[in-house]
Amino acid sequence: MTSQPQPSNSAANFTDADFRQTMLAALRLLAVFAVIAAAIFWWFKGWPSAALVLIGAAISAASLWEWLRLMIAVNQRMDAGATPRPMGMILFGFVLRLVLTVVVLYGSLKLLHGTAFALLAGLGLGVLSLTIEALRLVKRWSA
Numbered sequence: 001m002t003s004q005p006q007p008s009n010s011a012a013n014f015t016d017a018d019f020r021q022t023m024l025a026a027l028r029l030l031a032v033f034a035v036i037a038a039a040i041f042w043w044f045k046g047w048p049s050a051a052l053v054l055i056g057a058a059i060s061a062a063s064l065w066e067w068l069r070l071m072i073a074v075n076q077r078m079d080a081g082a083t084p085r086p087m088g089m090i091l092f093g094f095v096l097r098l099v100l101t102v103v104v105l106y107g108s109l110k111l112l113h114g115t116a117f118a119l120l121a122g123l124g125l126g127v128l129s130l131t132i133e134a135l136r137l138v139k140r141w142s143a
Contacts, residue, residue, distance in 0.1 A: 016072065016075050018137075019068075019071060019072075019075075020068065020072065022133050022134075022137060023064060023065075023067070023068040023130075023133075024068075025133050025136075026064060026126075026129045026130045026132075026133040027061055027064055027065065027129075029129040029132060029133065030057060030060060030061055030064070030125050030126055030129040031057075031061070033057070033125045033128065033129060034053065034054060034057035034058075034061075034122065034125055037053045037057070037121055037122065037125060038050040038051075038053045038054050038057075041053050041114075041115075041118045041121070045114060045115055045118065046114065047114075048112040048113050048114030049114030049115050049118035050114075050118070051108075051112055051114065052108060052109075052112055052114040052115070052116075052118040052119040052122060053118045053119070053121055053122040053125075054122060055104065055108045055112075055119065055122060056118070056119045056120065056121065056122020056123040056124075056125070057122040057123075057125050057126070058122075059101050059104065059105070059122070059123060059126075060122065060123055060124075060125055060126025060127070060129075061126065062097060062101070063097075063101075063126060064126055064130065066093065066094055066097050069090060069093070070090060070091075070094055073087055073090045074087075105119070
């Protein structure tokens, strides 16, 4: 049984591992919210709206994951003595994901005839989950 690294108790001691742990917790929370929201939209608006919630949540999850990768790469570049990962591929992946996001948003709204509010709800779940994890950090630091 491996033990999880304990998160720091102050903002001054916030490490890369704390950032990674916070982002992964936000991704897990996003997955739970997405399942619940998809079930609610399916019940009230049908399966196309539920699919739009899941598409929006997947885009949010991909965004959070990309930000995690980008911040780890930037932090590695700033750390003295560390061998940094090449930024070119990470930035290319970031821009490519943004382009694919626009294509997926347009295609899902054109092909699925659900409500656009479901797609917005799915996109907003990423912000909600990240906000909750940030509040958990603030609470831990103030304790």
